[in-house]
Amino acid sequence: MKQTEKSAISVKNLTMGYGSFILQKEMNFEVKPHDIFIIMGGSGCGKSSLLRVLTGLVPPLAGSVWIQGTKFSGASADKQKEIMKNCGILYQSGALFSSMTLAENVALPLKQYTDYSEQTVRELVSLKLALVGLAGFEEFYPSEISGGMKKRAGLARALALDPDIVYFDEPSAGLDPISSKLLDDLMKNINQSLGTTLVVVTHELSSLLDIGTNSIYLDAESKTIIGRGKPADLLKNPPNQTVYEFLTRGKQKNVR
């Protein structure tokens, strides 16, 4: 539960894209431990692709990604797997396995990566589900719960191995405002109580302004980062017109 003070994630001169198509180039940023780090930007700027690069699903075209001081991009598959044991991911839809109960879904990484006894696995599963407000839902299948509950169950699975870093891909997508707020509060609680670093891809304004402690803004046009800092500070002192318009849902202002 305690992270060392070195960067949680460090991205150096990263260029990403598909084939000859470049999405973002020469990106440099650092995610500090215990941050709630927001990756924001308009549609098609490469937010989700960046998440895929950070989680090793897609290799970068150039540059490197370092996780907790260890080079992640370009590392062997075994090494990447070892590093990813310390990272959890919550996908947009929750990505729960429909043939398994919530308890089985959460227990899957515990059984795969630890040699805990059955009793401890059961207790840990109940704890993780309780942490996300799903106490008592162990025997439910994903098809029997709502969209918001699926996301929370997905979060319980992402937290199963006590990761230092958790990635979120559009956590508020498809949720009603109340469920979205509850999920935001939950993310803040987990960040504060577990000290987990959260990397959140989102363009949900209320959410990113509420929870973000640091952020980058990816611009689709210039294909690079054009804003960085705490989202609330960026709103007060926007670095450019694009970031201001994004954070105010299209309001115009002369930004110097």
Added chain:
Amino acid sequence: MKLDFHKSQKTLTVLLEGDFLHFDAPHRKTALYEAAQNNTVREITLDARSLGEWDSSLVVILTTLKQTANTRGILFNDQTLPDDLKQLLDLALAVNRHPVHDSNQTEDFLEHIGDWGLSFMASLHKGLTFLGNSFHSVGRFFAGYAVMRNVDLWQALGECGPKALSIVGLISFMVGLILAFVGAIQLKTFGAQVFVASLVTIGMIRIMGAIMVGIIMAGRTGASYAATIGTMQVNEEIDALKTMGIPVSDFLVLPRILALVITMPLLVLLSDFSGMLGGAFVGTTLLGIPAEEYWKYAWNAFGLTNFLVGLFHGLVFGFVISLCGCYFGVYCGRNADSVGVATTNAVVWAIVWMIVLTGIITFFCEVIGV
């Protein structure tokens, strides 16, 4: 790491020393939980002054202890716990619900039978409605006002026609070859191996050609129909069609039925001749029957009635495979597993219905003397 506890008067003191990382000692934990349940214990005190690093394996122990204290209404003294750990315990115990789950409710035998009956009747109703809608769509097609895109029909024709030629040709050739081999073993003992030609010809054109094509197309095309339409169900595309007022049976089912009904008799034709070629290959090369002789016997055995009965089987099988594929696709559930189940059911039920209908057709052929 050290988990120790001792009871003095009414207080259970739990000593947490060192790092608690991946702590897993089931017996020790059970002993602690039992001690906490003891009626004489009125207070649980945590001594975490020497606690080092910790992870969830410690949190589960503390959560259980706190829950026990809350349930029993006794004091839980966690003053020495670090703040983040206290916060985590509060978060874990913030929501305490007991949702009712259907699987926890037990049913008696009669209820079970009743449920099965209701479910059977519902399935029957669903199947007959689907069948009715499908035939209604075919009727609308011939009347000229079915809502179907021609491009869908051409695409379906391409999928189950030209693309299936090679597999049907190859499998049927092999079946003819096997029939000839198996027949020759018996016929050779009577010196009647030349009748292998008749055996293979009658076997293939009357039923084997149609059955082979049916099985191949059920596995190839029927499964594909169920998977495609099932995935559309998962992606809510079928809901979109319904809300736009477009009949699913016209838009999705009709082109697939037409494609298979048109191509199946043609594939049966190919299968018949491929099978005969396979038989001829064995007859002329391995059994030493002169080619001219072989084809003379084959032609004599080739009856138009048998041939037409075979084609009719193909036509019926085309309906069966397309209906099964589309039915299980349209009534697929809304998750990844359901698509797999729909695909399996489409193939299994298509084959079952083909066998059942073959029996019925054979019976009627016997009755009318064909």
